[in-house]
Amino acid sequence: MDIQSIKQRFGIIGNSPILDRAIDIARQVAATDITVLVSGESGTGKEFFPKIIHQMSARKHGPYIAVNCGAIPEGTIDSELFGHEKGSFTGAHEARKGYFEVVDGGTIFLDEVAELPLGTQVRLLRVLESGEFLRVGSSKVLKTNVRVVGATNVNIPDAISNGKFRQDLYYRLNTVPILVPPLRERKDDIYLLFRKFASDAAEKYRMPSIQLDEDAQQVLRNYRWPGNIRQLKNLTEQLSIIEKNRVIDVPILLKYMPQGQSSELPVLFKGEDASKFNERELLYKVLFDMKKDMNDLKKLVMNLLQNEDTLSSNLGENIHLIKRLYQDFEESKEASQPIIVRQPDTSFADHEPVQEPEEVEESLSLQKKEIDFIKRALTRHEGKRKDAARELGISERTLYRKIKEYDIE
Numbered sequence: 001m002d003i004q005s006i007k008q009r010f011g012i013i014g015n016s017p018i019l020d021r022a023i024d025i026a027r028q029v030a031a032t033d034i035t036v037l038v039s040g041e042s043g044t045g046k047e048f049f050p051k052i053i054h055q056m057s058a059r060k061h062g063p064y065i066a067v068n069c070g071a072i073p074e075g076t077i078d079s080e081l082f083g084h085e086k087g088s089f090t091g092a093h094e095a096r097k098g099y100f101e102v103v104d105g106g107t108i109f110l111d112e113v114a115e116l117p118l119g120t121q122v123r124l125l126r127v128l129e130s131g132e133f134l135r136v137g138s139s140k141v142l143k144t145n146v147r148v149v150g151a152t153n154v155n156i157p158d159a160i161s162n163g164k165f166r167q168d169l170y171y172r173l174n175t176v177p178i179l180v181p182p183l184r185e186r187k188d189d190i191y192l193l194f195r196k197f198a199s200d201a202a203e204k205y206r207m208p209s210i211q212l213d214e215d216a217q218q219v220l221r222n223y224r225w226p227g228n229i230r231q232l233k234n235l236t237e238q239l240s241i242i243e244k245n246r247v248i249d250v251p252i253l254l255k256y257m258p259q260g261q262s263s264e265l266p267v268l269f270k271g272e273d274a275s276k277f278n279e280r281e282l283l284y285k286v287l288f289d290m291k292k293d294m295n296d297l298k299k300l301v302m303n304l305l306q307n308e309d310t311l312s313s314n315l316g317e318n319i320h321l322i323k324r325l326y327q328d329f330e331e332s333k334e335a336s337q338p339i340i341v342r343q344p345d346t347s348f349a350d351h352e353p354v355q356e357p358e359e360v361e362e363s364l365s366l367q368k369k370e371i372d373f374i375k376r377a378l379t380r381h382e383g384k385r386k387d388a389a390r391e392l393g394i395s396e397r398t399l400y401r402k403i404k405e406y407d408i409e
Contacts, residue, residue, distance in 0.1 A: 001027070001056065009055075010048050013196050014189035018181040023052065029176045030056035035128060037113075037173045038151040040180030043230030049178055050109035050149040059147055062106030065099055070112035077120055079136050088137020100133055100144045113150035113173065114159055118166065124148075125169045148173070183225040183232065190221050190232065197233045201240035208246050210239050216253045223257060371406050374399070378408070 003023050006012070012023070029036055030053045038046045047066065054064045072080050079089075083098030099108055110116075116124065127133050128148060132141050150173045159165035183190060194212065202209035212220060225231055235256050239248055377388035389399040402408075 003027070006052060006056075010052060012045070012048055013193050014186055015192075016181060016186040016189050018185060019189070022049065022178050022180055025176065025178050026052045027056060029053065029178075031058070033147055035147075035173055035175045036149045036178060037176075038149065038178045038180060039156075040151075040153060041182045041228055042153045043228035044180040044182055045229050046151045046153075046180050047109070047111065049180070050107065050151070053149055054107040054109075054147070057107070057147065059106050063103045064107045064109070065103050066109040066111060067099055068111045070115035074117050077117065078123065081120065082123060082133045082135055084136035085138045088135075092137070095135075098133075098135065100127060100146055101142060103146050104144045105146075107147040107149060110148060110150045112152060112154075114152040114154040114156055114165055118164075121166045121169050125166065125172060128169075128172045183228040184223075187221050190225070191217055193229060193232055194220060194236055197236035198240060201237050205241065207240065210236075210243065210246050210248055212248050212253070213250075215250045216248050219250055219253055219257075367406075370402075371408065374402060374406070374408060 001009075003020050006023055006027060007014075012019075026036075026049045036049075036053060038049045040046050050066065051064070054060060067081070069077065078084075079092075079096065079098065081098050081100055083096050083101055084092050086092060086095045110124075123133060127144065127146070131143050131145060133144065134141060156165055156170050156174075160167050160170060183193075191212070195209075198209045198211070201207075227234075238256055239253075243252060245252065373392065374388070377391050378385070381387040381391070385399055385403075386396050389396040392399065394402075
């Protein structure tokens, strides 16, 4: 069965090469009994991959069960997984089979496997290595033939270093790793998923399907989606139920998106120094501001050049505007000097590179125009620097410095 057929069978939406790679690994490993660990952020759809592995394996006619390890209390999880004998603890009125005994010959999916207590991890390691386990309160060794697929959104190497997960269990579980990509790394799939969820909501609630205009589609694409597919589905259903207008624009869409998380600037990942992040973000802001200031300055100069006749009447105001923009640009350059630019790492793989500020080819012509303005003002006021400076909107000291700098007679 090819990847496209697998997507159709299991209802997976998307054409991302990273997603296709994860599906291909699941397809290839399904024919074996190798233990698999599915990793990825919460809400990325990790639960599809154990189903693919089970349904495409020789165990497909055997039982399949998904266990959320984080939802079972620590005091009862051993009993749930491995069973117990009558009277082994308070409330154990009769013997009970655990999941590993019930699913013999099939597949067990241990979701949030990193939440298992350390004692339970020891029991699980024994099952994975030998297929043997003990019921709680029993000394009789039982055997099981179970395929285990684990999943986690936790960084297990970090959990190992913090003493919360056994290293030997990690290596045993992680025989074949499958990494499910976050939604922000599948930008081309975001609107496809939105349309699918909108269509499902329309069918479920018997209403016309909502649509996004082009600008709203771009906002949806550029958002980081910390909750991934689950968050996108919830947002789509909210819009479908609450909004009367079936065409959603940007103002409407932004009302349903958490504020402060839609920036395309890199987010601060766990373990990264906050000072490095602030420094990098500041650099991006300075560069963007410099580019904006230069664009404004060039537009103003072009307007002045196209309206030579109005220069005399508005000379002081125009010069003041030019000086202010030019001074802002110079201050922006100086502010950017101490910033150290580090090489980007893979945590910022989805961030588009910042364009360097454009070279200002008009700098010489701007200088000539400034000299020309100064000469005109001095001529009009018969060389009186104080009156000329007032007209130009600058101090007499600045005018004197400019006269010396440009060697104006």
